[in-house]
Amino acid sequence: MSDFYAVGKSVTRIDSLSKVTGEAVYTADVMLPGMLYGLAKRSPHSHARIVRINTERAQALPGVKAVITAADVSDILLGLRLRDIPILARDEVRFVGEKIAAVAAVDEETAREALDLIDVEYEELPHLTDVNEAMKDKSILVHKDVHTYSGLPKPVKNTNVFLHETYTKGETSQGFAQADLVFEHTFTTPEVHQGYMETHAAMVDIASDGNITVWSSDKVPFRVRSLMAEIIGVPITRVRVIPSFVGGDFGGKGMIFDEPLCYYLARKAGRPVKMVMSRQEEFLAGSPRHSSIIRLKAGVKKSGELVAWEASAIYDSGAYAGYKPQVGLGGTKKLGGTYRIPHVRIDGYYVYTHTLPCGHCRAPGDPQASFAVESFMDMIAGGLKMDPFQLRWQNALEDGDLSPTGEPWKGINLKEVMDAAVKASSWGKPKPNEHYGIGIACAERPTGTGESSAVVIVNGDGSVNIISGSSDPGTGARTILCQIAAEVLKVPMEQITINLVDTDSAPYDQGAGGGRTTFVAGQSVYRAALEVKRELIASASKILQCPPEQAQELIDVRDGSLFLKSDPSKKVSYGQAVRNVKKSQIMAEETFASSVMEDTCFATHIAEVQVDPERGYVEVKRVTAAHDIGFAINPAAAEGQIEGGIVQGIGFALLEEMQRDKGKVTNPTLADYKLCTSRDAPEIVTLLIEGAPGAGPFQAKSIGELPTCPIAPAVANAVFDAIGVRISDLPITGEKIVKALKESGLAANSRGTEKGAQT
Amino acid sequence: MKIPVQLNVNGETYDLVIAPYRTLVDVLREEVRLTGSKKGCDVGDCGACTVLLDGKPVNSCLVLAATAQGKEIVTIEGLAKNGKLHPLQQAFIKEGAVQCGYCTPGVLMSLKALVDHNPTPTPEEVKIAMAGNLCRCTGYTKIFKAVETATRQT
Numbered sequence: 001m002s003d004f005y006a007v008g009k010s011v012t013r014i015d016s017l018s019k020v021t022g023e024a025v026y027t028a029d030v031m032l033p034g035m036l037y038g039l040a041k042r043s044p045h046s047h048a049r050i051v052r053i054n055t056e057r058a059q060a061l062p063g064v065k066a067v068i069t070a071a072d073v074s075d076i077l078l079g080l081r082l083r084d085i086p087i088l089a090r091d092e093v094r095f096v097g098e099k100i101a102a103v104a105a106v107d108e109e110t111a112r113e114a115l116d117l118i119d120v121e122y123e124e125l126p127h128l129t130d131v132n133e134a135m136k137d138k139s140i141l142v143h144k145d146v147h148t149y150s151g152l153p154k155p156v157k158n159t160n161v162f163l164h165e166t167y168t169k170g171e172t173s174q175g176f177a178q179a180d181l182v183f184e185h186t187f188t189t190p191e192v193h194q195g196y197m198e199t200h201a202a203m204v205d206i207a208s209d210g211n212i213t214v215w216s217s218d219k220v221p222f223r224v225r226s227l228m229a230e231i232i233g234v235p236i237t238r239v240r241v242i243p244s245f246v247g248g249d250f251g252g253k254g255m256i257f258d259e260p261l262c263y264y265l266a267r268k269a270g271r272p273v274k275m276v277m278s279r280q281e282e283f284l285a286g287s288p289r290h291s292s293i294i295r296l297k298a299g300v301k302k303s304g305e306l307v308a309w310e311a312s313a314i315y316d317s318g319a320y321a322g323y324k325p326q327v328g329l330g331g332t333k334k335l336g337g338t339y340r341i342p343h344v345r346i347d348g349y350y351v352y353t354h355t356l357p358c359g360h361c362r363a364p365g366d367p368q369a370s371f372a373v374e375s376f377m378d379m380i381a382g383g384l385k386m387d388p389f390q391l392r393w394q395n396a397l398e399d400g401d402l403s404p405t406g407e408p409w410k411g412i413n414l415k416e417v418m419d420a421a422v423k424a425s426s427w428g429k430p431k432p433n434e435h436y437g438i439g440i441a442c443a444e445r446p447t448g449t450g451e452s453s454a455v456v457i458v459n460g461d462g463s464v465n466i467i468s469g470s471s472d473p474g475t476g477a478r479t480i481l482c483q484i485a486a487e488v489l490k491v492p493m494e495q496i497t498i499n500l501v502d503t504d505s506a507p508y509d510q511g512a513g514g515g516r517t518t519f520v521a522g523q524s525v526y527r528a529a530l531e532v533k534r535e536l537i538a539s540a541s542k543i544l545q546c547p548p549e550q551a552q553e554l555i556d557v558r559d560g561s562l563f564l565k566s567d568p569s570k571k572v573s574y575g576q577a578v579r580n581v582k583k584s585q586i587m588a589e590e591t592f593a594s595s596v597m598e599d600t601c602f603a604t605h606i607a608e609v610q611v612d613p614e615r616g617y618v619e620v621k622r623v624t625a626a627h628d629i630g631f632a633i634n635p636a637a638a639e640g641q642i643e644g645g646i647v648q649g650i651g652f653a654l655l656e657e658m659q660r661d662k663g664k665v666t667n668p669t670l671a672d673y674k675l676c677t678s679r680d681a682p683e684i685v686t687l688l689i690e691g692a693p694g695a696g697p698f699q700a701k702s703i704g705e706l707p708t709c710p711i712a713p714a715v716a717n718a719v720f721d722a723i724g725v726r727i728s729d730l731p732i733t734g735e736k737i738v739k740a741l742k743e744s745g746l747a748a749n750s751r752g753t754e755k756g757a758q759t
Numbered sequence: 760m761k762i763p764v765q766l767n768v769n770g771e772t773y774d775l776v777i778a779p780y781r782t783l784v785d786v787l788r789e790e791v792r793l794t795g796s797k798k799g800c801d802v803g804d805c806g807a808c809t810v811l812l813d814g815k816p817v818n819s820c821l822v823l824a825a826t827a828q829g830k831e832i833v834t835i836e837g838l839a840k841n842g843k844l845h846p847l848q849q850a851f852i853k854e855g856a857v858q859c860g861y862c863t864p865g866v867l868m869s870l871k872a873l874v875d876h877n878p879t880p881t882p883e884e885v886k887i888a889m890a891g892n893l894c895r896c897t898g899y900t901k902i903f904k905a906v907e908t909a910t911r912q913t
Contacts, residue, residue, distance in 0.1 A: 022795020
């Protein structure tokens with residue numbers, strides 16, 4: 001790796017200086033002259049008919065400049081694929097927190113006062129807030145017009161189940177017939193919020209010529225542009241989206257929220273309008289991770305060989321499904337784990353209920369699947385009296401195997417990843433005390449696909465610009481784009497500039513998400529840089545008197561200069577090469593698009609926990625995380641993704657749950673909804689496993705999402721190892737542990753079977 | 760009704776006329792126009808708005824701006840001195856302790872308060888000092904490392 005110039009190195013991030021000084025501008029920091037403050041009025045009911053809305057009293061309040069209801073906005077339905085979300089509720093509200101009106105006023109206090117002066121008469125209607133009931137009940141429909149919605153993968157009518165996905169391989173009845181033992185269990189996971197520190201923010205300004213400028217905390221500026229243009233009914237060129245730094249995303253910043261309301265309020269008031277969601281609004285009406293009920297059934301031979309596997313998942317989608325770009329969740333496909341199983345059937349059911357709509361949250365669907373599958377693997381190992389590592393090792397996918405859903409992945413290195421994790425952890429070593437436990441879990445997730453364009457420019461002074469509309473919600477992705485260009489052009493990082501630019505000033509980029517930026521945006525930068533390098537060499541060949549047809553082989557680059565490989569003293573600077581073609585700059589634009597991924601990335605996490613059986617308190621002491629990354633362009637950034645994903649996953653395992661009472665979220669604050677604090681963070685040992693080639697530049701794979709998947713089951717398995725009770729309903733709270741210990745009839749100091757010792 | 764309030768922020772005096780119910784974070788962001796202090800919850804749960812008030816870290820969303828008169832307020836914009844970054848800032852950059860950056864100003868202010876009183880804190884003291892500052896990106900790991908780096912230098 002020492003041969004590399006700029007990649008494979010933990011270079012400092014290009015944006016960290018502006019972030020440690022407070023200079024970095026986020027959307028809520030932008031203020032315009034004459035700007036108004038917008039707020040939304042929200043439904044207090046899970047399901048009701050809006051009989052009438054009277055805004056007269058609100059409009060009469062001094063300082064109020066605009067009030068809007070559904071009557072003032074387009075009746076278009078919004079969605080990233082399935083279109084079912086109204087801009088403001090029209091006639092009917094479907095969850096507590098749904099927006100029914102909005103106001104803009106000279107300050108926030110006036111806007112808040114105005115909300116209370118909007119008079120709404122509701123007629124409450126019967127509601128469905130339990131996903132099992134909603135699945136069965138056909139007398140109450142969350143969307144009676146679902147059959148008319150665009151974007152439905154398969155037509156459905158008169159049902160709350162808007163999508164049923166299946167994946168099959170082989171014939172499970174045949175598989176179960178061969179099995180010596182059959183295991184079955186049900187797991188549940190709650191809704192959890194992405195927990196980004198920056199809440200959604202938006203601002204819209206409409207110029208006299210009708211051109212619309214949008215500031216948005218969204219991570220996908222080009223999607224904001226197209227959705228806004230569609231709503232307003234103008235060509236996309238009339239909408240310019242200005243990105244700011246994004247204060248965390250984790251899947252929650254891919255859809256527009258208050259941007260359309262800002263537009264309509266601004267149009268009515270004739271002044272720019274900014275809306276910033278409160279933390280409470282985030283919890284009532286964000287787009288969190290779906291809760292799930294997952295049933296697993298496995299047919300196993302006494303030897304430990306997995307022969308049949310059935311999985312079904314029920315996801316509570318809430319009142320709307322438009323926040324999911326694929327309608328379903330990719331995680332459904334992960335319900336067969338990372339194992340060689342000949343006969344598999346997976347069913348995923350997505351159900352409307354009268355609760356807050358769910359969306360994408362870091363590895364959509366994967367953490368739920370991973371928790372169920374990897375907890376289940378330990379239960380199977382327990383039933384077979386096998387070591388949990390051994391059971392996994394025996395069934396682990398190897399090169400040439402088909403995935404549980406029948407995909408032929410290239411370069412499977414799961415065993416290498418497992419082996420690295422086990423060797424670096426305390427697996428198999430004596431436990432320091434009685435209630436110390438260790439647990440293992442594996443997961444996989446492919447690099448994301450998509451479309452990006454980028455421009456790379458070498459200027460007459462030898463400096464380099466990258467123009468890319470990609471976003472970096474904190475991952476370091478845009479630093480990595482600079483490293484890629486620096487590597488190709490062999491110029492120091494300091495000479496490369498990549499600014500945040502608006503949608504008029506950059507070519508199209510699909511935006512961050514799905515673990516695609518390093519691969520897709522990375523390839524566009526990589527290819528554009530190669531093209532620029534080719535042109536520089538062509539120019540330099542004339543100065544260096546090198547035959548043009550051989551120049552690409554005979555000339556190389558280093559530190560911003562071109563030189564003859566045969567005689568490195570003969571060289572020209574990039575600036576000379578640019579000027580030699582009588583131009584001010586040499587530039588190239590490349591578009592890269594990919595929709596197929598032929599490999600995946602594996603991970604193994606090993607968690608070590610200390611449990612206090614009296615109080616049920618679990619402390620995660622140490623996590624060893626091995627990740628297949630292909631090639632780490634920026635190892636520190638990759639570690640940062642893994643460390644952050646693990647601590648987020650520990651929250652999913654032990655703390656986080658959006659509690660509901662009849663559909664209403666009852667813990668909508670960061671005091672009652674617990675994220676991990678500094679005191680919950682364990683020691684994390686990260687192992688970056690390189691070598692299995694990925695599709696990204698320099699054979700890189702993705703790392704953003706997978707780290708949050710295997711950690712929860714690793715913790716659950718460690719808790720079982722420590723105290724001998726299995727919690728299959730997240731989060732694993734002290735209350736559940738104490739109750740389970742009592743019910744299991746075990747004394748508080750009993751423990752599960754020794755497992756590490758057998759390896 | 761608005762009242763005159765004089766605030767001392769990062770050594771500068773600001774004469775403001777503000778509504779008495781306005782919080783320090785709002786006045787810093789919207790009147791003084793220092794937007795480095797972030798709002799993540801507005802009720803004292805997340806720590807993104809942490810500033811120093813007479814050297815002590817406070818959630819500026821829980822402080823009425825008028826009550827900060829006569830006190831020395833230091834925000835993230837006042838952490839670097841004469842163009843030189845504070846050792847904590849330098850270490851955050853070096854160790855990759857910054858991701859989305861939204862919690863970073865608050866975290867840095869809590870840690871500055873710690874190292875001002877305790878130049879060589881133990882890992883446990885660091886964890887306690889910033890337990891009121893939520894970070895969703897980093898898992899805190901590289902923040903701990905950055906504090907270690909910064910305090911080793913001082």
